Amino acid sequence: MLSWLRRETTADLPRDPKEDEPVAGQSDAIRGVSQNKPLLTVRGVERAFDVGGSKLRVLKGIDLELYPNQLIMLRGRSGSGKTTLMNLMGGLDTPTAGEIVFQDRPFHKWGDDKRTEVRRKDIGFIFQAYALMPLLSAYENVELSLRMAKVPRGEWKSRVTSCLELVGLGKRMHHRPFELSGGEQQRVAIAKAIAHRPSLLLADEPTAELDSQMAAQVMQVFKEIVATQNVTICMTTHDPTILEVADHVYEMVDGVFVS
Template identity: 70%
Template sequence: MEPMIRVNQVEKTFEAGSRQVQVLKGVRLELYARQWIIIRGRSGSGKTTLLNLIGGLDIPTQGEVYFQEELISMWNDLQRTKLRKQKIGFIFQSFALMPLLSAWENVELSLRMSGTPRVEWKHRVQHCLELVGLNKRMHHRPFELSGGEQQRVAIAKAIAHKPLLLLADEPTAELDSLMGAQIMRVFREIIAEENVTLCMTTHDPTLMEVADHVYEMVDGQFSSDKEL
């Protein structure tokens, strides 16, 4: 089986005033369909930068990033934007919801932006919100929902356009342990139901047991070529 994502000797350097800061240092990684991958590490270790490169939000200074054997790190902004709209979903720790829209409208907005035919919206929005356990809270706005419920709306929004890859950056960082555990159960159900690959970052050691593979990132590189 070919990997869905292949990261090959990726380096990333940023300008910081008059000096350069190397954030990633020769990272290699492969992600396969329907896997749950966790990249853990302290703040500043480079895990979020790697997630951005995998999702086509940025390009590496050196090395290659492949999505289904397509060299996306050589694509232009328009090509990578199209890829994200069609095949990648993003989840952030800050939820990234429109505050004046209901849960239903937030998920519907995702479908509108991805170009999904309007005739499919109603069924897909309802399915996604039911999948994350919000069938009774569909028409509430974010300020009427708990933190865990808001994150579940964000997950429903991220999977609405049927992506192949789901990228989650510290998705439980703003939640207590109970709500965090609920989100982990939702992720497992989504992988099984939607046949999606999940790659998430975290520094929470309590989440390690739920993933198929865990990689430790230290100072811009994995501590070992093998997962933990």
């Protein structure tokens, strides 16, 4: 387990000159982004599922805070509850008990429509399988996510280009997924997930399908994004070799964090 390495300030970090541009008319103040207060708070969260007439208690009292510009990892055995927690943090699901507050917005009290609206604008997702459209080029895949987030069309070209350059694919923009390696496809998925400038990026086992060299490239991209894009990344992993780049590692055992 690594020590807590929360960054007190990000003011000195290199920045994308465009990072202060509002997304679809939103300012950071409206998005609730402040360096000193949590971006996301999880308090006393429990999640149980009805299985065959009985309750399966998967999360048994989780507390966690994510601050702006952090790289946070959740580790734990298969079945310990990591994905269940990520789904709650991303507003894809609601807890059985406890609170989830994202930028002052109480996900635990909100219905799906309101959570979906927040998700589209302020949260990005990356999955183990890259979830790219197979017939679209890298460029078109990233552009699609801007269209879905209702980002004005005039911003698409520069944003798509800068995101693909950020992940090291400036020379592969017009390749389709099958013309790219696994690591490159995952980097397209990252570009796609950050294109609409989310403040939180949730990545479920993003390196699981990659060899160690490609996994290291993806982690390098994550570090770069956290340093330059005003985003917090929370990812799950089984891979002990990549834990050292995290600002903090939470270890989950059977639905609770152990330190």
